[in-house]
Amino acid sequence: MRDSVLLTPTEWKLMECLWASSPRTGRQAAEYMKKSALWSRSTTLTMLRRMTEKGAVQSGEENGVLCYSPLIKREEAAVRETDDFIDRVYHGSVSLLVSSLADRQELSDGEIEELKRILHDTEKEKK
Secondary structure, three states: OHOOOOOOHHHHHHHHHHHHOOOEHHHHHHHHHHHHHHHHHHHHHHHHHHHHHHHOEEEEOOEEEEEEOOOOOOHHHHHHHHHHHHHHHHHHHHHHHHHHHHHHHHOOHHHHHHHHHHHHHHHHOOO
């Protein structure tokens, strides 16, 4: 189930809290989210419950206190979000994405060289 979990922007905020340090108690997560996103305690606890039901977060008792941990690694979530974005916006075309970025943003010489290196390495891996 969690392989197909896509996170909303709001869920990303809470996941960043758990990726930064976990397990966290509901109180610790609420304190973090109050400082970073101005969330109330009830908002944080509601989100933790929903994300547990969604399969993005797990809860378990430690020393009589309910604690939360991410079920998804940040890198895995980033890859899924990127794949979803490329599929939705660029119809699966990475070259269209790169072209769009290059047209809209001035790339430094270093970035151009890095892109060439990535393409060269990808081409070598395919052989």
